[in-house]
């Protein structure tokens with residue numbers, strides 16, 4: 001591959017077993033067109049610094065493992081092309097707002113705990129119906145559209161790293177968790193906003209969002225967490241004053257005969273063998 | 275749930291502040307325009323006292339004081355409480371702001387009431 005440019009990578013290093021504080025190391029990398037920051041890290045590890053640590057897996061912006069602070073902006077290393085940064089020196093640090101395990105590895109435990117705290121699953125008032133539904137829960141395309149974009153979250157934690165409120169308030173639930181709280185609360189099969197209010201409607205929940213919008217700017221999947229949080233505030237207020245969604249729909253059983261009839265209306269009758 | 279109510283009130287008083295602030299400006303800062311007074315005359319002690327005896331102004335100020343104080347202090351509490359205090363200190367901040375708010379409200383009501391009842395030369 002044609003080398004386009006030699007770029008200096010300044011990488012923040014930290015080994016808890018030997019270092020008392022982080023330090024910076026520099027590596028020169030011959031960068032080719034299309035090379036990602038993740039590929040550059042692999043090259044540094046293969047050719048210059050075998051002990052360099054980071055976390056990655058899919059290399060295609062799906063697993064959410066490789067969030068890093070690249071040139072002072074939280075992003076996925078596998079989705080960031082080095083030449084697109086338009087800089088001769090590229091700094092790489094672990095994601096801010098998380099404890100640092102080693103080198104570029106953040107401890108995402110706070111993200112996982114906050115996510116779990118908001119009950120990110122469909123809550124149906126009837127537990128039996130929830131576990132063993134008596135039929136299909138129907139959802140129109142419009143009902144799905146109400147929360148569709150919020151399902152694209154890959155739990156990379158980049159938004160929480162970008163959030164200025166999370167930087168001062170470690171207890172703030174943050175954009176990822178609050179967005180998932182809304183994703184489920186807005187689902188027509190769910191009636192859980194009332195039981196989520198203890199976490200998302202408390203001081204360190206949705207109301208601590210002051211609409212900086214850094215999360216939406218940083219999210220690599222085009223999720224708009226800042227929007228979700230404002231919609232969640234509205235859902236919480238409506239629920240509090242008794243105007244909210246009362247109950248999720250119960251399972252609507254579509255008898256087989258109806259399904260067949262519907263299919264016949266839309267699909268041509270099957271061809272019979274002659 | 276409690277936070278939801280407090281925050282809702284913080285937002286709900288915004289339109290009230292906007293309307294009453296409009297009234298405040300009309301009654302006070304634009305008095306020379308609305309009441310056709312000269313600026314010097316509008317600023318005179320006797321004119322202020324005369325304004326203060328208007329029941330409309332009295333009501334507007336008590337409400338604006340309450341709305342402005344609540345909105346401002348709830349917002350300030352939000353900023354202060356964002357820092358990682360211990361639960362005990364967080365409680366102390368809430369209590370301090372509540373007491374401060376009540377004290378300022380009492381002072382404001384006292385001053386407005388005093389103006390409302392003041393007799394020139396009396």
Ligand code: HEM
Nearest residue numbers: 291295298302303317322323325326335338339341342343
């Ligand atoms: C929550 C908002 C506010 C409240 C509760 C409030 C209340 C008051 C009160 C009670 C007075 C004295 C009235 C009198 O002596 O007759 C006053 C006067 C005054 N206010 Fe406000 N005010 C508010 C907002 C503002 C704002 C936003 C400004 C400026 C942009 C302002 C500027 C002034 C000034 C300059 C005076 C003195 C007017 C004079 O010369 O008589 N106030 N305000």
Ligand code: HEM
Nearest residue numbers: 209210288291292295342343345346347348349350352353
């Ligand atoms: C003129 C009318 C006003 C409007 C339209 C207004 C609007 C707002 C809005 C939309 C917020 C954000 C709420 C949130 O983050 O959830 C806010 C926060 C705040 N407001 Fe006001 N406000 C007004 C007057 C005032 C006054 C008179 C004060 C002070 C006495 C004040 C002090 C604050 C503070 C301290 C915050 C918190 C800021 C933060 O959380 O980042 N505001 N205001």
Ligand code: SF4
Nearest residue numbers: 153154156157159219
């Ligand atoms: S909302 Fe976006 S930035 Fe935040 S965790 Fe999900 S995918 Fe990552």
Ligand code: FES
Nearest residue numbers: 057059064066078
């Ligand atoms: S390695 Fe999977 S998102 Fe980057």
